[in-house]
Amino acid sequence: MVMEKLVRYEKAEGVATVTIDNPPMNVLSGQVTRELGEVFSALSEDPEVIVVILTGAGERAFMAGADIKEFPQWLHMNEDELKAMNLESHRVLNQIDEMAKPTIAMLNGITFGGGCELALTCDIRIAEDHAQIGLPEVKLGLFPGGGGTQRLPRLVGEAKAKELMFLGDPLTAQEAKEIGLVNQVLAKGEGMAAAQKMAQKMASYSLQALTRIKKTVNEGMELEFNKAIELEASYFAGVFQTEDVKEGVQAFIEKRSPNFKHR
Numbered sequence: 001m002v003m004e005k006l007v008r009y010e011k012a013e014g015v016a017t018v019t020i021d022n023p024p025m026n027v028l029s030g031q032v033t034r035e036l037g038e039v040f041s042a043l044s045e046d047p048e049v050i051v052v053i054l055t056g057a058g059e060r061a062f063m064a065g066a067d068i069k070e071f072p073q074w075l076h077m078n079e080d081e082l083k084a085m086n087l088e089s090h091r092v093l094n095q096i097d098e099m100a101k102p103t104i105a106m107l108n109g110i111t112f113g114g115g116c117e118l119a120l121t122c123d124i125r126i127a128e129d130h131a132q133i134g135l136p137e138v139k140l141g142l143f144p145g146g147g148g149t150q151r152l153p154r155l156v157g158e159a160k161a162k163e164l165m166f167l168g169d170p171l172t173a174q175e176a177k178e179i180g181l182v183n184q185v186l187a188k189g190e191g192m193a194a195a196q197k198m199a200q201k202m203a204s205y206s207l208q209a210l211t212r213i214k215k216t217v218n219e220g221m222e223l224e225f226n227k228a229i230e231l232e233a234s235y236f237a238g239v240f241q242t243e244d245v246k247e248g249v250q251a252f253i254e255k256r257s258p259n260f261k262h263r
Helices: 030-045 068-074 079-097 114-120 148-156 158-167 173-178 191-203 207-220 225-239 243-253
Strands: 007-012 015-020 051-056 061-063 103-107 110-112 124-128 132-134 184-186
Touching: 007 030, 015 030, 015 191, 030 079, 051 061, 051 114, 051 191, 061 103, 061 114, 079 114, 103 114, 103 191, 110 114, 114 132, 114 148, 124 173, 124 191, 132 173, 148 158, 173 184, 184 191, 207 225, 207 243
Parallel strands: 015 051, 051 103, 061 110, 103 124, 110 132, 124 184
Antiparallel strands: 007 015
């Protein structure tokens, strides 16, 4: 029996749109995790794709968390087995985080637990105003195990991240925007158009530059300032070896739009 695919994507004009379609609430099952890994591997290698948008099917949920129906079997696993399983899901989340292309999560509803952690692996988050965002794991006697304890404090600060995880209560889209967890809030039904508009603008630029921005920020965040500046200098020197920088400079001088080839 062939299993129905739960993650699909389409692409147009340099933008790939990945949709998690695991009704009713798009939960992060083992199959969804596996398929996300496969899809993002393919998109990483696809020369036609410059920017990736990630969203959930329907209007109710981006992703309502992990698949709690899988939890009972975890109770019978020993610590080593649980750690190995957890690290396998981290491998996929890290793969999305480290993808050398800009990523935008479009939060079109409930974004809880593993859904919030998945959204945190993307570079930018756009939320529709009915979205709720939170890490409610503490209410089950658990805590976030998909990178939430590490990515959230790096984004919103230690104290706010702890408050959200200690209490487990969700934020509205607007509250999430106020603490920097979400970049933009749109009316219900308008999020995808905004994400596409942003993605298409990015896709009109050179992937050589976009990749170096992402790598320099991500890697530099983990370094002391002087080392991070040195890192920036090396990537800056590298971008000047690309064909696109020659085209960009030439186009500016000739007062025309550049035609980037992403080389």
